[in-house]
Amino acid sequence: MKAISPRPRAWAIEVEDLTKVYPGGKPALNGISFAVDRGEIFGFLGPNGSGKTTTVRILVTLLRATSGAARVGGFDVERMPGRVRQSIGYTAQAVGVDDDLTVHEHLVLQALLHGLPPSREQQRRIEEVIETFSLSDVAGERAGRLSGGLRRRLDIAQALVHQPPVLFLDEPTIGLDPQARNALWGHLRRTSREGTTIFLTTQYLDEADRACDRIAIVDGGLLVKEGTPSALKREVGEGRLQLTLAGGADSARAAQALALSPLVLSVEPGDELVVRVRNVGVGLAEVVRLLDQAGIAIETLETGQATLDDVFLRYTGHAPRTEQPAGGAVSSLFAAAHGRRRR
């Protein structure tokens, strides 16, 4: 396997005006452009059907773009898919493991397929990912006997065993419990510190916030916003105040009083009054002053910084769907019983 020649100021991933129209005329991408720097953790954030998976599948050479260009590790995905494949690791949304093979065999297979011959080096790499993803207790187990969380970890270990410069993870934390999720983020940050570029998609805003160096918000096949999580939050600059009123004061009257201020963006009346203000510092003082003027006493008051939810709401006009649809479990059972379709 030839080493990928380093280029001056080369991006790990470059995407220019990418579009994808599926047969049948349904557009999935409507012209997306972005670039990911080497060593970055880049989060692609968006609801179901926003074009996240389509983008990933084009970047890992599984799908052809309708128009536009994309380069991974400096290689064009359309013209040099072979070179791109030498540069990447990938895990799909659905875990890709072979129930008949053991954990260790999966890793050997992937190493061999990526041109890492049986050798000390291969052994060392395999032991390393087994260690990293805490798989040593199950290294000899067949994948069919592993829990969902372990299968996910094995899948990511497979994608990393050949030390790809660029790692693509399509919703890597789906189906993981919070503990496994935290552990996975720990692993990924370590991997990133070793120089691997990580491109991931997620519907979980809090995760993207904590783990990603930069995020892009996609919606309806368009990239609506891009930046560091903190910059995006700063830009939105919204603060969220939650207050309860003393002595059963009329929350609708309080809402009326607050709605007059230009600093207040929105008010949701109720037992707990939720007030969004343009800036927590100034907004908080304003809210307290206005309620005082109206003769309404505050019992409790909590403040919260803008979250990525707010960012998302601001740029897409709707709230992100972070929960799995209720029918998810049932429909996946159904799909399993009737042969899952990949496309």
Add this chain to the structure above:
Amino acid sequence: MPATAVLTFRNLVKNVRTPMLVIASVAQPLVWLVMFSQTFSRLADTPLLRGLGYRSYLALLVPGMMVLAVLFTGLQSGLAMVSDIDSGMLEKLRISPISRLSILLGRVLADSVTMVAQGAVVLGVAALMGARVETGWLGTFGMLASVALLGVVGASLANLIALRSRNAELTMVAGIFVTLPALFLSPAFLPLRFQPDWVQAVARVNPASYVIEVGQRLMSIGNDWGQDVRMLAVLAVAALVLMPATVAAFRAATR
């Protein structure tokens, strides 16, 4: 290490891991071999049959049962393809820096090894029952090689259906729909001259018939190069018709 070798090995390891699949596809022909050779022995093991050169009805049955075993395994090759699509393993292979062809070759080679092994098991059981290959080791080799070639053609058809439908049930039903007539509309159970004209006509376009006839001759009578060449030509035609379609379906599935 070449990817084709790696994938052949992987597919064989999978077979060993679920031995029931391999055993099941050879168990059916073995049961038939025992059942038919016993139940039909009075009726079929006649001077008339021996007069045609067959050593016994059992000897006549063996090649057909070898063919049944490899056709079942060909069918399982298609099912394994659906399973690789469903499990995401095919996608894993597609994003690996290996030639697309090695994915297909790895499957064909693993299938062939399994088919030769199954043919040998059928021959071995037949030997235990008292049938032997009159043409010796060379004839045995010829029988194993020819049934494996037919099996690969069958596997090509099963994979074509599997890749187009991506559906295990459909592949299964279509496979059985093809396998059993291929066997019954052939000299597998009875020399063609004892069968109605229309069966003889169908058998003439059935590649399995040619393989079974060559096998029956190698079991009982001796080699006939003309017949061997005819069989190879028919298999080549079948392969030329099917394999481009399978490769095209595979290309469509793997871009």
